[in-house]
Amino acid sequence: MGQIRIENLSKEYVDRRRQKRSPTSPKTHGRRVRVLDGIHLEFDAGEMVCILGPSGCGKSTMLRIIAGFEQPTAGAVWVDDRRLNRPSPDHIFVFQHSGLLPWMTVSQNVELGIRHMEDEKEKAALIQEFVEMVELEGFENHYPYQLSGGMQRRAELARALAVNPEMMIMDEPFSGLDFLTHMKMREEVVNMHQLIGKTILLVTHDIDDALIMGDRVVVLGGRPANVKLDQRLDFSHPRNFEKDEELGRLREEVFLMLGVSYAV
Ligand SMILES: Nc1ncnc2c1ncn2[C@@H]1O[C@H](COP(=O)(O)OP(=O)(O)OP(=O)(O)O)[C@@H](O)[C@H]1O
Numbered sequence: 001m002g003q004i005r006i007e008n009l010s011k012e013y014v015d016r017r018r019q020k021r022s023p024t025s026p027k028t029h030g031r032r033v034r035v036l037d038g039i040h041l042e043f044d045a046g047e048m049v050c051i052l053g054p055s056g057c058g059k060s061t062m063l064r065i066i067a068g069f070e071q072p073t074a075g076a077v078w079v080d081d082r083r084l085n086r087p088s089p090d091h092i093f094v095f096q097h098s099g100l101l102p103w104m105t106v107s108q109n110v111e112l113g114i115r116h117m118e119d120e121k122e123k124a125a126l127i128q129e130f131v132e133m134v135e136l137e138g139f140e141n142h143y144p145y146q147l148s149g150g151m152q153r154r155a156e157l158a159r160a161l162a163v164n165p166e167m168m169i170m171d172e173p174f175s176g177l178d179f180l181t182h183m184k185m186r187e188e189v190v191n192m193h194q195l196i197g198k199t200i201l202l203v204t205h206d207i208d209d210a211l212i213m214g215d216r217v218v219v220l221g222g223r224p225a226n227v228k229l230d231q232r233l234d235f236s237h238p239r240n241f242e243k244d245e246e247l248g249r250l251r252e253e254v255f256l257m258l259g260v261s262y263a264v
């Protein structure tokens with residue numbers, strides 16, 4: 001479960017900002033801007049796929065299409081040989097910016113995705129299990145504003161996990177976190193992935209995140225964007241750039257690919 005095939009995917013937006021508009025002008029009227037161009041990718045079920053690419057190249061757009069929130073201009077996404085055409089509760093999206101509901105406590109936020117469960121005891125046990133998995137025990141009754149940025153992200157992770165989705169789609173889940181929290185979250189997501197074995201698509205701007213966490217790394221680039229690199233990462237965990245020469249070389253290659261000639 002969770003095998004993904006992206007076939008010849010293209011996306012164009014209509015840029016209407018610089019167009020003269022009238023109430024009768026059609027929505028399709030305007031300059032068409034192609035963001036994604038003929039993307040082919042295949043991910044195995046259970047793979048952790050890390051997606052890199054320069055800002056504005058279309059990473060979030062691709063994720064939104066895979067999640068079924070947006071329709072492609074051409075091409076298709078297949079999940080386990082089913083053509084995807086609308087959002088599904090099996091495909092959970094963790095957003096680039098916090099998506100917790102501010103008027104709900106941690107427990108209530110985690111409960112959101114499983115509120116249909118009838119057995120109250122079972123539901124409470126599940127909420128507790130995931131709150132503990134992300135190390136938020138003791139904060140169940142706190143509201144998001146009473147949590148640090150890292151704790152909010154962990155609460156979001158718990159909410160996504162409780163739904164038991166067949167795939168998780170994460171758009172820069174570590175953005176805005178301090179260095180140590182970022183490192184810790186990275187470790188937690190790797191551990192969680194090894195534990196639950198679900199397909200995870202994770203967009204990051206951090207090359208090291210991608211190479212340390214991923215079973216596969218995909219680099220998008222160009223205008224419109226296409227696939228610059230799609231490579232399996234068969235390195236054992238924990239990964240270390242200094243100790244593993246091949247991984248170190250790949251890191252330099254990806255830095256160069258993204259336009260940085262000196263990998264720090
Ligand atoms: N709804 C929209 N209408 C028009 N243009 C859009 C829309 N959404 C995105 N775009 C354009 O598509 C391009 C890709 O945007 P996208 O958000 O996918 O980039 P990204 O790779 O996720 O960038 P970042 O790393 O900064 O998050 C941008 O040039 C953006 O202006």
Ligand SMILES: [Mg+2]
Nearest residue numbers: 059060096171
């Ligand atoms: Mg984005």
